[in-house]
Amino acid sequence: MNEAMSWEPLHRELDRWRAAGRVARFWLRDDDAVEPTPDLERLLVLTGENGIPLTLAVIPGLTGEALAARLAEEAGVSVAVHGWSHTNHAGPERKKQELGGERPAEVVLGELREGLQRLERLHPARFLPVLVPPWNRIDATLIPALPQLSFAALSVYGRAREGGPIPFLNTHVDIIDWHGTRGGRREEELVAELVAELGDRFAGNDEPIGLLTHHLVHDEVAWDFLSALFAATGRHPAAQWLPAPALLKARSVVHQT
Numbered sequence: 001m002n003e004a005m006s007w008e009p010l011h012r013e014l015d016r017w018r019a020a021g022r023v024a025r026f027w028l029r030d031d032d033a034v035e036p037t038p039d040l041e042r043l044l045v046l047t048g049e050n051g052i053p054l055t056l057a058v059i060p061g062l063t064g065e066a067l068a069a070r071l072a073e074e075a076g077v078s079v080a081v082h083g084w085s086h087t088n089h090a091g092p093e094r095k096k097q098e099l100g101g102e103r104p105a106e107v108v109l110g111e112l113r114e115g116l117q118r119l120e121r122l123h124p125a126r127f128l129p130v131l132v133p134p135w136n137r138i139d140a141t142l143i144p145a146l147p148q149l150s151f152a153a154l155s156v157y158g159r160a161r162e163g164g165p166i167p168f169l170n171t172h173v174d175i176i177d178w179h180g181t182r183g184g185r186r187e188e189e190l191v192a193e194l195v196a197e198l199g200d201r202f203a204g205n206d207e208p209i210g211l212l213t214h215h216l217v218h219d220e221v222a223w224d225f226l227s228a229l230f231a232a233t234g235r236h237p238a239a240q241w242l243p244a245p246a247l248l249k250a251r252s253v254v255h256q257t
Contacts, residue, residue, distance in 0.1 A: 006188045007232055013198045017238035024198055025208040026233065026241045029155060029171050030215050031057040031082060031132065036070040042223065043215040044074060050230040053243035054078070057132035057155075058123075060115030061085035068122040078244045079123040080155065083134040084111035099138040108142060113149045128244055130155050130169060153248050160207055167251040169244065171210030172197050175222055184222030194229075208247050 017024055030043060033056040047054045055078045058067065062085060071077050088096040089103055099108055112131065120127045129152040131138075136157040144165045146154060153167045160168035173193045177185045197209045213226065233239035 006191055007228065009195045010191050010198075010232060011236075013195045013202075014233070014236045014238045017198070017202065018236070020202075022202070023238055023240050024201060025247070026211060026239060027055065027169075027208050027244055027247055028052055028211050028213065028241065029055045029057060029080070029132065029244075030213045032086065032214055032216055033058045033067065033082075034062045035064070035066050037216070039215045039218060040070075043213070043218075044077070046223070046226060046230070048074070048076060050234050052076070052230055052234075052241045055080055055128065055130075055244040057082035058119055059083065059086045059134075060118045061111075063119075063122070065122070071123060071126055074126070076243070077126055078128040079119055079126045080128045080130040080132050080244070081112070081115050081119055081151070082132045084115045086134045088135075095137065096135045097137045097139075098134040099142060101139045101141065105142060105145070108139075109145050109149060112146075112151075116150060128248065129153070130244065130248065132156075136171075153251060155210075157212065159205075167248070169210070169248055169251050170207065171212035172207075173209070174212040175225055176212075176214055176217060181219075181221075182217060183219035184225050187221075187225055187228070190225060190229075208242065 014024065028047065033040060043054070053076050057080045059082045071079065083098045087098050090097040090100055116129065129150055131146060131151045132155045138154070138156070143154065146166050151166065153169045155169045155171065157171050157174065160170045173190060175184055175190060177183060194209070201207070201209065233241065
């Protein structure tokens, strides 16, 4: 399938939104930022040139002043809390998890408190009080304590759960083939997933569609997909990429009503 044909389903779905006078909302979360790298620079240039707001999930225990200095003038970038050190504490037979039940809750929550405070100090103008658990996993018993630590939302992967102690601002389409090439997934698969998410939103789900990336493992397939997606959606009146702070405010209002 050539490139024009592979993107046609997305164009048709967005045209349906336009005909209905509606606008689909997208947001971008990129995980595992620690320091300035050529790959991070490429992501900043790509999103900046296309006017795409970016949320970087930064690992507090591994980052420092170098990243803070690089992001200081990036008005389109927000910084969220990516756990503490992205360390797996689960047993060998379990899925990887930093924020699990293997350690006392007060230890895990203490790390999260320190991580939030550190990133808020390093990125005062970019900081977003959103917790992004490493591997998108967190023990359910920890979630009620997050508002007490000054977290305003939780961001994992998949459909958001409503009615809990904290709002969710989730991602829904992961561009990386973690179980295969560990590079970018096939364009046709990703377009099909985006179309399915758009269909779900058209039917009434009010979640913004979250795209999940990991700049440190992107190959050319991943970079090419992002470039094509930003071009396809950036030119379409029925698609809008929004900054996470605005979406967080909207999700918080929904959560409170």
